[in-house]
Amino acid sequence: MATRPPLLTMNRITKSFPGVRALDGVDLEVHAGEVHCLLGQNGAGKSTLIKVLAGAHRPDDGEITWAGEPVSLSSPTAAMRLGIATIYQELDLVGGLSVAENVFLGNEPTSAGFVVRGGRARAAAGRLLERLGHPEIDPARLVGELSAAQQQIVSMARALSHEVRLIVMDEPSAALDPDEVDNLFRIVAELTADGVAVVYISHRLEEIRRIGDRVTVLKDGRSVAGGLPADTTPTRDIVALMTGRTVEHVFPERPDRPDDTDGTAARDPVLTVEGLTRSGEFAPLDLELRPGEIVGLAGLVGSGRSEILETIYGARTSDAGRVLVDGVPLRPGSVRAAVRAGIGLAPEERKAQALLMLESVGSNVSVSTLSRYSRAGWLDRRAERAAAHRAVRELSLRPDDPDAAIRTLSGGNQQKAVLARWLLRGCKVLLLDEPTRGVDIGARAELYAVIRRLADEGLAVLLVSSEVPEVLGLADRVLVLREGSVVHTAPARELDEHRVLDLVMEGNPTP
Numbered sequence: 001m002a003t004r005p006p007l008l009t010m011n012r013i014t015k016s017f018p019g020v021r022a023l024d025g026v027d028l029e030v031h032a033g034e035v036h037c038l039l040g041q042n043g044a045g046k047s048t049l050i051k052v053l054a055g056a057h058r059p060d061d062g063e064i065t066w067a068g069e070p071v072s073l074s075s076p077t078a079a080m081r082l083g084i085a086t087i088y089q090e091l092d093l094v095g096g097l098s099v100a101e102n103v104f105l106g107n108e109p110t111s112a113g114f115v116v117r118g119g120r121a122r123a124a125a126g127r128l129l130e131r132l133g134h135p136e137i138d139p140a141r142l143v144g145e146l147s148a149a150q151q152q153i154v155s156m157a158r159a160l161s162h163e164v165r166l167i168v169m170d171e172p173s174a175a176l177d178p179d180e181v182d183n184l185f186r187i188v189a190e191l192t193a194d195g196v197a198v199v200y201i202s203h204r205l206e207e208i209r210r211i212g213d214r215v216t217v218l219k220d221g222r223s224v225a226g227g228l229p230a231d232t233t234p235t236r237d238i239v240a241l242m243t244g245r246t247v248e249h250v251f252p253e254r255p256d257r258p259d260d261t262d263g264t265a266a267r268d269p270v271l272t273v274e275g276l277t278r279s280g281e282f283a284p285l286d287l288e289l290r291p292g293e294i295v296g297l298a299g300l301v302g303s304g305r306s307e308i309l310e311t312i313y314g315a316r317t318s319d320a321g322r323v324l325v326d327g328v329p330l331r332p333g334s335v336r337a338a339v340r341a342g343i344g345l346a347p348e349e350r351k352a353q354a355l356l357m358l359e360s361v362g363s364n365v366s367v368s369t370l371s372r373y374s375r376a377g378w379l380d381r382r383a384e385r386a387a388a389h390r391a392v393r394e395l396s397l398r399p400d401d402p403d404a405a406i407r408t409l410s411g412g413n414q415q416k417a418v419l420a421r422w423l424l425r426g427c428k429v430l431l432l433d434e435p436t437r438g439v440d441i442g443a444r445a446e447l448y449a450v451i452r453r454l455a456d457e458g459l460a461v462l463l464v465s466s467e468v469p470e471v472l473g474l475a476d477r478v479l480v481l482r483e484g485s486v487v488h489t490a491p492a493r494e495l496d497e498h499r500v501l502d503l504v505m506e507g508n509p510t511p
């Protein structure tokens, strides 16, 4: 490896957007056959750097070499011709086209110079999906009908549909459950064994240890460390490089509550769920949530977790059972009734469900609170802005300007804007679906602290997360779901990660 030139070097790359210097002289060196992890806080410049590499952004300055030769990545086609493929953080698939059409979009497979279409394109797509461990995805299906995890696989198939030498994955694991992550890592190992280089971006530091060879850390648009060994560099050092400080406690301290004998348990439940059912999605569910309590739902993607939250919220109609707030039954299937009663839902798919992409941060943050800021029908802009400012500050949103357009924010900061909206709203019951997806470790600690503080002030929280440590670290009580049924309930402090994984994976639960 030492004698051959690196496959890729990026030197002193600079890129500014109006008002922001996203990259300020970044260096990156990637060798063939390695997994090179790119780390950094939300807004550090990771996605911008890989968009330069993909030919999607023109850098203002800097040099790029490929196998020792200077190159200009002036367009996505130029990057693709070199063998650079990119799986973006915000998947760029076309929902109204079929799987096969998406796989070969702009890159139709050719046979002896003839474009291959129809049945042969479907067959080629089918082979790629099989290689990726997902033969069940039908190449003729519309991408819009697939789950987030399946869409991830389709964009991987697209990346592999032409000759690749370097593949960039921007937070590929964010939408995947543990099984799927194992599958992803198997694919990565196969690629690197063939000499393909992988640039891997993730906020889950434990993944870096599992598959990374070397690490480059970005901070505020600069590379603060390049090519550190992934297996021997201590996590605390990496976190300190990323954040510029040491993060000692990620999770806030849990109030000490010996089971059911303290003040919290004595309070009446604010949310009661009685026999709530949706056939084919989840079995009759009973649940009580008291003010101040954080309850976690653990389970695999597809175990019914999000469906439960959406049904409580009235976005899906239940087949049986009811939801009560402060003892008063809600009209079933009515979001309006749920919101009036004080329930909030921060949903999982931020782009599709939650954000007004063309609007400012401020309007996104206050969209569900507008009625609180109108006096005699007039919007109280000043109160609205003050509230938006507070939310932006408390969650350290970057840039901290409520007038910035939401689409220009980094992925993690968009997620914070979704949460700010709900944390601001002053609900009684907050349903959180994957709240920290794509959020960096420093900001997570802040977010957890805000959630815990709101709980201490009386909010009840129902939390869904694919990351078991998050459920165990933040929740007071955990319900473990498997195929739509609660298979175990326990105080979080009595569970550990292995036990929860055993329970969700239906293997033989350890006694």
Ligand SMILES: Nc1ncnc2c1ncn2[C@@H]1O[C@H](COP(=O)(O)OP(=O)(O)OP(=O)(O)O)[C@@H](O)[C@H]1O
Pocket (backbone or CB within 6 Å): 017, 018, 020, 021, 022, 040, 041, 042, 043, 044, 045, 046, 047, 048, 049, 089, 398, 399, 407, 408, 409, 410, 411, 412, 413, 438, 440
């Ligand atoms: N099109 C754009 N217009 C204006 N500013 C932008 C644009 N794209 C990115 N930025 C800004 O550039 C900076 C770097 O963003 P980038 O998306 O590269 O961060 P990131 O490291 O990928 O973060 P995350 O972990 O949240 O995904 C941020 O301040 C972001 O707001």
Ligand SMILES: [Mg+2]
Pocket (backbone or CB within 6 Å): 046, 047, 048, 089, 170, 410, 411, 412
């Ligand atoms: Mg990003």
